[in-house]
Amino acid sequence: MFRNGVSKLVDNPSDDICPVCKSNRYLNPSLQFLINPECYHKMCSTCVDRIFTSGPAPCPVPHCGKTLRKRGFHKAFFADLAIEREVDVRKRVGAVFNRRHDEFETLLDWNNYLEEVEGLVFDIVEGDVKTRTIAEEKLRMYKEANKGVIEENTRVGLEEGELERRREKAEREAARQRRLAVLREEEEEKADMLKTRQSVLDRLANEDVDANTIAAQAQKIILKKTSARRALKDIPIQSNGSAMDAGLTIRGLKKKEAPAPEKPYDPFGGLDLTPARYVLQDHYENEWLGGAKKDTRHMAGGYSLQEYYARTMFEAFSGLGVFIEDEVTDRNQQPQAVVAPAVETAAAVQAAVSKTKFERNMELDDVF
Numbered sequence: 001m002f003r004n005g006v007s008k009l010v011d012n013p014s015d016d017i018c019p020v021c022k023s024n025r026y027l028n029p030s031l032q033f034l035i036n037p038e039c040y041h042k043m044c045s046t047c048v049d050r051i052f053t054s055g056p057a058p059c060p061v062p063h064c065g066k067t068l069r070k071r072g073f074h075k076a077f078f079a080d081l082a083i084e085r086e087v088d089v090r091k092r093v094g095a096v097f098n099r100r101h102d103e104f105e106t107l108l109d110w111n112n113y114l115e116e117v118e119g120l121v122f123d124i125v126e127g128d129v130k131t132r133t134i135a136e137e138k139l140r141m142y143k144e145a146n147k148g149v150i151e152e153n154t155r156v157g158l159e160e161g162e163l164e165r166r167r168e169k170a171e172r173e174a175a176r177q178r179r180l181a182v183l184r185e186e187e188e189e190k191a192d193m194l195k196t197r198q199s200v201l202d203r204l205a206n207e208d209v210d211a212n213t214i215a216a217q218a219q220k221i222i223l224k225k226t227s228a229r230r231a232l233k234d235i236p237i238q239s240n241g242s243a244m245d246a247g248l249t250i251r252g253l254k255k256k257e258a259p260a261p262e263k264p265y266d267p268f269g270g271l272d273l274t275p276a277r278y279v280l281q282d283h284y285e286n287e288w289l290g291g292a293k294k295d296t297r298h299m300a301g302g303y304s305l306q307e308y309y310a311r312t313m314f315e316a317f318s319g320l321g322v323f324i325e326d327e328v329t330d331r332n333q334q335p336q337a338v339v340a341p342a343v344e345t346a347a348a349v350q351a352a353v354s355k356t357k358f359e360r361n362m363e364l365d366d367v368f
């Protein structure tokens, strides 16, 4: 019913007649139409004053009956009231579903979210009464459930707008300064030129030197001054640019710092696996391996000799530095600290003896 009402209004060719009091623009050129977002039935401002000044009243358009208040009326921005309504709905939904791109893990999530919001807007704008009620209910529930997030995002949005405005202002100011500097420079150059010319004339009049020599000297002076000015000009522009760049970069960095980048997952819990008792070489001289290095049957499959070296060296050294007697003594001294009897490495023994010390070591060794 509501939809039909709107389209009937839109299709109405006599847009200049108030549907309530039937006065038209021909008789009353100052006639102004107002709408209320409750039902989007338009009527003239005189009717609004007459009907709604004494308080809320039902819409006078036949079969509407929505209760309207005077302060809800405003001038329609769009001639097509269907568009006016859709824009209002979008504003209302956008104020609630105001999540931001950087809140989503992936682009797909963000796009799915946008699609969902778009679906909701479509349901409210184009749906029948039932669909619209469901969509409105969804909107209301989301608003209640995400009050904090919505407020936070509104605040962030306002702040960003403010930052953007400030940046634009600074840019405009910088451009103005540059223009002024160029103007000033041109004036200086002109004045300089005049001065030089005057001095040349003076010299020609007073000194007894060849005119060509004086002219050549004057030319040289002008050239020198111009190049000096160019050099001067280049420096401030460069520093200015980098300073501005620096300002922008800092702002960008700040933004990136906010979500605190997640550290890559470390399956060893910070344990340093760099061999402590030997340094792994890239190459070992070995007769037995000499052939394998050049043998395409080994190398074509992607087999790496480095892997072999690492494993062999690890196995050769793995038993060193483990003193079982000491471990047994330690275990007997502090039986409560030893959790599992299978602790075998020096680091593990250390951990068993003093847990805090080991943790400190781990922090030092943590390369991530």
Ligand SMILES: [Zn+2]
Pocket (backbone or CB within 6 Å): 018, 019, 020, 021, 022, 023, 043, 044, 045, 046, 047
């Ligand atoms: Zn009227």
Ligand SMILES: [Zn+2]
Pocket (backbone or CB within 6 Å): 039, 040, 041, 059, 060, 061, 064, 065, 066
């Ligand atoms: Zn109405």
